[in-house]
Amino acid sequence: MKITVDEDKCCGAGSCVLIAPEVFDQREDDGIVILLDAEPGAGQHAAVREAAAVCPGAAIEVSE
Amino acid sequence: MSVNEQVLSYPIPAEAPLEPPAEWAELRGGCPVAHVKLPSGDAARLITRYEDVKQVLADPRFTRQLTAPDAARLSADGGGVFNSDVAQIIPDSGDGHLHWRRLVGKWFTAKRMAAMRPRMAEIADSLIDDLVERGAPGDLRAGLGFPLPVYVICDMLGVPAEDRERFSYWSDTLLNLTRYGKEEIEAAQAEFFQYMSDLIAAKRAEPGDDLLSELLAAGGPDEGGLEDLQIIVTGMALLVAGHETTANMIGKMVSMLLADRARWEALLADPSLVRTAVEETLRLDANSGFGLPRYLPVEAEIGGETLPKGTTVICSMAAANRDESAFEDAASMDLTRSPNPHLAFGAGAHSCLGQSLARTELQVVLEVLLRRLPTLELAVPVAELERVEGLAVGGLRTVPVRW
Ligand code: HEM
Ligand code: SF4
Numbered sequence: 001m002k003i004t005v006d007e008d009k010c011c012g013a014g015s016c017v018l019i020a021p022e023v024f025d026q027r028e029d030d031g032i033v034i035l036l037d038a039e040p041g042a043g044q045h046a047a048v049r050e051a052a053a054v055c056p057g058a059a060i061e062v063s064e
Numbered sequence: 065m066s067v068n069e070q071v072l073s074y075p076i077p078a079e080a081p082l083e084p085p086a087e088w089a090e091l092r093g094g095c096p097v098a099h100v101k102l103p104s105g106d107a108a109r110l111i112t113r114y115e116d117v118k119q120v121l122a123d124p125r126f127t128r129q130l131t132a133p134d135a136a137r138l139s140a141d142g143g144g145v146f147n148s149d150v151a152q153i154i155p156d157s158g159d160g161h162l163h164w165r166r167l168v169g170k171w172f173t174a175k176r177m178a179a180m181r182p183r184m185a186e187i188a189d190s191l192i193d194d195l196v197e198r199g200a201p202g203d204l205r206a207g208l209g210f211p212l213p214v215y216v217i218c219d220m221l222g223v224p225a226e227d228r229e230r231f232s233y234w235s236d237t238l239l240n241l242t243r244y245g246k247e248e249i250e251a252a253q254a255e256f257f258q259y260m261s262d263l264i265a266a267k268r269a270e271p272g273d274d275l276l277s278e279l280l281a282a283g284g285p286d287e288g289g290l291e292d293l294q295i296i297v298t299g300m301a302l303l304v305a306g307h308e309t310t311a312n313m314i315g316k317m318v319s320m321l322l323a324d325r326a327r328w329e330a331l332l333a334d335p336s337l338v339r340t341a342v343e344e345t346l347r348l349d350a351n352s353g354f355g356l357p358r359y360l361p362v363e364a365e366i367g368g369e370t371l372p373k374g375t376t377v378i379c380s381m382a383a384a385n386r387d388e389s390a391f392e393d394a395a396s397m398d399l400t401r402s403p404n405p406h407l408a409f410g411a412g413a414h415s416c417l418g419q420s421l422a423r424t425e426l427q428v429v430l431e432v433l434l435r436r437l438p439t440l441e442l443a444v445p446v447a448e449l450e451r452v453e454g455l456a457v458g459g460l461r462t463v464p465v466r467w
Contacts, residue, residue, distance in 0.1 A: 011413055012166065014420040017174030031169035046402075053403035056415035058122070 001045055002063045003052075005035050009059035016055055020047035024060075033059060074100035074110060074378065075354060081449040081460065082320055084350040088112055088383040096367040100378065106136035108357070108376040112383035114390035114407070116367040120379050122412030126358035128156055135359040136376035153297045165417060167282060167290060168298060171220070171275040172417055177424040180216070184425060187215045188432040196436075200466035201443035208429065209314035209463065213307050216425060221299050222267060222274030230259070235307045260296045275299075306418045312459030313422070314429050317345040319463055320397070321430075323446045330399055332438055335431065341399040342426045347385045347406035348397055351451055351458035355380040356410060381407040437467040 003023070012031030016024040023044055025034040040048060052060040078085040091098050091112040098110040111117050120126045129135065155161045188208065195207040214232045215225075223231060237244050237252035244252075264276060271277035276299060282289030290298070321327045321341065331337055356379045363373050371377070385406045388394045409416035416422065433440060442449075443464035450461040 011415055011417075012169040012172070013409070013415055013417065014172065014174035014177070015423075018177075018420055018423060021174070026173040026175065027170075028173075029170055030166035031173050032166070050403040054405045056409065056411050056419075057413070 003035060003038050003048060004061045005033050006059045007032050009057040011057045013056050016051040016060060019051040020044060023048055071099045071101050074102055081451050082323060082350060084386060092387055097369045102136055103139045104137040108136045108378050110378050110380060112380050114384040114387035117379045117381060117384035117407055118411050120358060120366060120377060121410050125362055125364050126360055126377060129359050130357055132359050134374040138357060153294055169417055171278060172420055174420045177420045181424060181428055183219060184216055184428040185432055187212055188429050192436050201464050204318055204463040204465045205315040210311045213310040213425060217303050217306055220275050222272045222276055235303050238304055239308050256300060260299050264292060264295055309457045310422050310425055312457050313426060315460045315463040316349055317426060319449060319460060320345045322442045327399060331434055335434055337399050338427050338430050340402050343404040344397055344399055344401050346408040347404055350382055352382040353457035440465055440467045
């Protein structure tokens with residue numbers, strides 16, 4: 001699994017961090033997404049897919 | 065006459081307190097860009113399909129400029145004294161809005177919310193103590209749902225505990241245009257504004273670990289921060305945006321989960337379902353209020369129809385959230401549903417800034433209730449719950465429970 005995030009689309013609502021805190025974080029100074037792990041292990045895949053599906057800015061792309 | 069030909073009055077009334085009106089499914093199926101008449105008498109188009117609602121909310125051509133001369137008025141009295149003033153002080157679109165959102169957004173990170181959890185649980189515990197002490201049956205709305213979000217916002221703004229009741233009163237007056245007279249509302253607004261101005265002066269002199277201090281620390285507009293007036297109004301806007309919405313949702317969430325007690329039992333047996341259960345109640349909230357209005361200053365196409373410049377569109381997120389083409393078995397409540405990309409918090413650049421906070425509050429309330437009052441049940445039949453239409457969001461008048 002490979003993840004990319006689009007900072008311009010991110011609206012900083014933090015849904016991804018609530019679901020997959022080991023993969024996503026938010027910048028301290030504006031709440032925009034930080035990708036901690038672009039190729040997470042299998043244990044994270046379900047959470048990452050969920051985060052991508054619910055991201056209000058459609059800012060998370062996942063390719064398998 | 066079928067739903068396709070008539071001009072529906074909007075909002076569409078529902079017969080049962082927790083169930084959607086039958087028209088939603090008909091509209092999604094056969095009339096996804098319906099003609100509706102608003103309470104003001106003005107005409108608008110109602111969008112009910114998931115894809116369409118999501119697309120409109122993410123498309124900047126569909127603006128929030130409801131003050132445009134040819135935009136539909138929502139209600140006859142203009143509705144919302146407060147919103148129009150706020151829009152003049154806090155930028156509503158474009159780069160200015162983005163700048164504001166990023167400054168305020170840094171307080172709403174998921175991490176910060178996680179750090180607030182223990183404090184939220186403490187607040188919930190002490191409110192439940194009071195509810196228990198007063199004895200069953202009690203009103204979960206007045207005893208827990210209504211005060212909790214105000215207390216949380218007060219903590220966030222660095223408002224001392226002894227001033228919380230004043231905040232509750234201000235919030236109530238600003239949001240209940242029907243219950244209070246014009247003079248009372250204006251007096252409350254002036255008092256609230258004065259309080260916030262003083263609070264900001266105090267925070268400037270002695271910064272704390274709170275959102276207002278942080279906004280002040282960013283400096284003035286020249287240094288990339290906000291003007292004092294914008295900070296004051298931001299504080300007021302957060303109370304208005306975050307109180308009624310969350311307060312009502314607590315009542316509706318608990319009612320939905322108790323309406324079929326098997327749901328409550330499932331949560332007691334496996335509290336790890338709390339997170340997905342909260343999302344599912346947000347998705348299935350049939351009484352989420354007016355929906356989101358948008359104004360089109362240019363021609364645009366949606367759902368296969370071309371809408372002329374000047375059209376006002378109402379997005380029904382609640383109808384979209386029950387769209388079979390987006391959610392499997394959309395009408396039924398599945399406490400394990402995942403992913404659950406519902407639109408209760410909107411979508412796109414304006415999607416709810418406080419959604420991590422709201423989610424965390426709802427999760428904490430539910431966790432504490434399951435722990436403290438496992439025998440909780442509704443004290444009246446579901447059909448006797450009574451809806452209220454709020455300014456921003458619908459709710460239940462009371463949520464009578466026993467335990
Ligand atoms: C269950 C509770 C809540 C619901 C259902 C909800 C829903 C929404 C929705 C649908 C919007 C989008 C408005 C639009 O697109 O025009 C919104 C925006 C907003 N919400 Fe919430 N909200 C909730 C709780 C909160 C809380 C707790 C706060 C903060 C204290 C908050 C702060 C905001 C702000 C500041 C905006 C404006 C964002 C912007 O314009 O960029 N909300 N909310
Ligand atoms: S969920 Fe999407 S919009 Fe929200 S912080 Fe994560 S990437 Fe940004």
